[in-house]
Amino acid sequence: xxxxxxxxxxxxxxxxxxxxxxxxxxxxxxxxxxxxxxxxxxxxxxxxxxxxxxxxxxxxxxxxxxxxxxxxxxxxxxxxxxxxxxxxxxxxxxxxxxxxxxxxxxxxxxxxxxxxxxxxxxxxxxxxxxxxxxxxxxxxxxxxxxxxxxxxxxxxxxxxxxxxxxxxxxxxxxxxxxxxxxxxxxxxxxxxxxxxxxxxxxxxxxxxxxxxxxxxxxxxxxxxxxxxxxxxxxxxxxxxxxxxxxxxxxxxxxxxxxxxxxxxxxxxxxxxxxxxxxxxxxxxxxxxxxxxxxxxxxxxxxxxxxxxxxxxxxxxxxxxxxxxxxxxxxxxxxxxxxxxxxxxxxxxxxxxxxxxxxxxxxxxxxxxxxxxxxxxxxxxxxxxxxxxxxxxxxxxxxxxxxxxxxxxxxxxxxxxxxxxxxxxxxxxxxxxxxxxxxxx
Amino acid sequence: xxxxxxxxxxxxxxxxxxxxxxxxxxxxxxxxxxxxxxxxxxxxxxxxxxxxxxxxxxxxxxxxxxxx
Numbered sequence: 001x002x003x004x005x006x007x008x009x010x011x012x013x014x015x016x017x018x019x020x021x022x023x024x025x026x027x028x029x030x031x032x033x034x035x036x037x038x039x040x041x042x043x044x045x046x047x048x049x050x051x052x053x054x055x056x057x058x059x060x061x062x063x064x065x066x067x068x069x070x071x072x073x074x075x076x077x078x079x080x081x082x083x084x085x086x087x088x089x090x091x092x093x094x095x096x097x098x099x100x101x102x103x104x105x106x107x108x109x110x111x112x113x114x115x116x117x118x119x120x121x122x123x124x125x126x127x128x129x130x131x132x133x134x135x136x137x138x139x140x141x142x143x144x145x146x147x148x149x150x151x152x153x154x155x156x157x158x159x160x161x162x163x164x165x166x167x168x169x170x171x172x173x174x175x176x177x178x179x180x181x182x183x184x185x186x187x188x189x190x191x192x193x194x195x196x197x198x199x200x201x202x203x204x205x206x207x208x209x210x211x212x213x214x215x216x217x218x219x220x221x222x223x224x225x226x227x228x229x230x231x232x233x234x235x236x237x238x239x240x241x242x243x244x245x246x247x248x249x250x251x252x253x254x255x256x257x258x259x260x261x262x263x264x265x266x267x268x269x270x271x272x273x274x275x276x277x278x279x280x281x282x283x284x285x286x287x288x289x290x291x292x293x294x295x296x297x298x299x300x301x302x303x304x305x306x307x308x309x310x311x312x313x314x315x316x317x318x319x320x321x322x323x324x325x326x327x328x329x330x331x332x333x334x335x336x337x338x339x340x341x342x343x344x345x346x347x348x349x350x351x352x353x354x355x356x357x358x359x360x361x362x363x364x365x366x367x368x369x370x371x372x373x374x375x376x377x378x379x380x381x382x383x384x385x386x387x388x389x390x391x392x393x394x395x396x397x398x399x400x401x402x403x404x405x406x407x408x409x410x411x412x413x414x415x416x417x418x419x420x421x422x423x424x425x426x427x428x429x430x431x432x433x434x435x436x437x438x439x440x
Numbered sequence: 441x442x443x444x445x446x447x448x449x450x451x452x453x454x455x456x457x458x459x460x461x462x463x464x465x466x467x468x469x470x471x472x473x474x475x476x477x478x479x480x481x482x483x484x485x486x487x488x489x490x491x492x493x494x495x496x497x498x499x500x501x502x503x504x505x506x507x508x
Contacts, residue, residue, distance in 0.1 A: 254484060255484075258481070258484060259484075349495075352499070353492075353499065356498040356499070356502055357491065357494060357495060360498050360501065413487075416487070417487055417491045420484065420487060420488060421491055
């Protein structure tokens with residue numbers, strides 16, 4: 001019961017904070033914002049007619065269409081990591097820790113952006129040049145933008161050709177002109193369209209918060225369980241033990257012992273940690289109407305745990321393992337020359353597939369559920385066709401329930417597969433005798 | 441244009457993985473029906489092989505995503 005109390009406490013603190021913000025915000029504010037936007041649009045061509053005319057004529061229809069329902073954008077928005085935790089209509093502010101090499105550190109709460117409920121996680125204020133763009137912090141690239149809070153009129157998206165590639169660029173409208181926005185830097189160096197930009201985001205985001213919550217929950221469950229075993233050894237398990245003991249034994253007997261051989265006891269804590277953390281996060285992301293955090297469907301997270309398993313595998317790899325990688329015994333020399341690059345590649349591909357498998361499975365599941373929900377609005381034509389919307393919501397509701405039950409299965413299977421593959425890689429790297437044919 | 445070719449590539453990868461995982465699952469069920477006492481071993485190896493097949497498909501899908 002205790003964990004529910006903590007969750008409810010968290011909920012109520014958030015609700016209380018949002019309501020106190022709502023008073024200061026009020027609907028007048030968003031109305032005023034709309035009016036100012038309407039006034040500004042006709043004024044804009046007069047202001048910088050020569051400069052803005054060509055790009056504006058192209059982007060104007062696109063800007064208008066942003067009010068139309070876009071299933072792809074909606075789905076991607078809901079699976080991405082955000083700087084605000086939204087549960088239903090409530091936005092819970094999260095701490096923002098940002099670093100721009102040209103300006104230094106900025107630390108503040110994302111509540112300072114004054115999130116507009118009508119615009120789904122877009123802030124109404126610019127804080128120190130940072131903008132909350134659909135829940136994610138962006139930075140105004142220009143260094144001359146004034147520090148402190150500045151009102152944000154709106155964010156417009158334009159299709160532009162940047163270094164040969166067509167790309168969607170976001171601009172913030174503030175102080176009567178457009179400012180190019182920079183997205184957070186990504187560690188992959190631009191492999192997935194990101195790259196190193198003018199600032200780094202170290203914030204406690206939605207994913208980080210979910211991770212901390214699951215970590216706290218698991219730590220509490222396991223520590224209390226360990227206490228039980230110490231207090232009353234040899235008695236029948238009770239409470240959480242009844243659920244966790246079979247799972248732990250399952251990992252021990254089905255994964256650790258068959259794959260690791262005599263050294264299973266050394267690696268069991270690692271396997272259990274990976275299994276329960278991934279399973280906990282998979283299931284946490286499945287809770288409906290709870291922010292839909294998608295931690296295990298985030299490449300950075302899966303990459304980090306895959307790297308941990310990669311490091312453990314290769315640090316523990318014995319002589320035979322490296323011999324098999326670099327100079328496979330028992331085959332002619334010319335085959336060895338072909339085989340060595342393949343084996344080296346295999347060592348590097350293992351963590352990549354671990355990363356992608358978990359990421360793709362969880363993301364695909366979330367995506368399927370989101371698309372089913374989006375179908376309601378596609379059929380209902382964004383509120384224009386109520387009958388079709390009601391019909392589609394019945395069908396989509398059933399499909400979503402079906403998908404979510406499949407996802408519960410996938411959550412377990414993927415946590416198990418990750419653990420099992422880690423165990424098999426460690427087992428292959430630490431195997432002593434290599435007489436059997438089970439080598440790869 | 442690049443996007444539609446990438447989409448075909450993703451579909452082909454899915455077909456390949458589907459055939460692979462289907463064969464693995466079918467054979468595993470046959471094996472379990474023949475030797476129910478070996479359920480544990482067969483299941484673990486089935487999931488391991490299915491995961492390896494899936495890995496190839498995932499790499500294909502990732503590359504087609506990058507090309508698109």
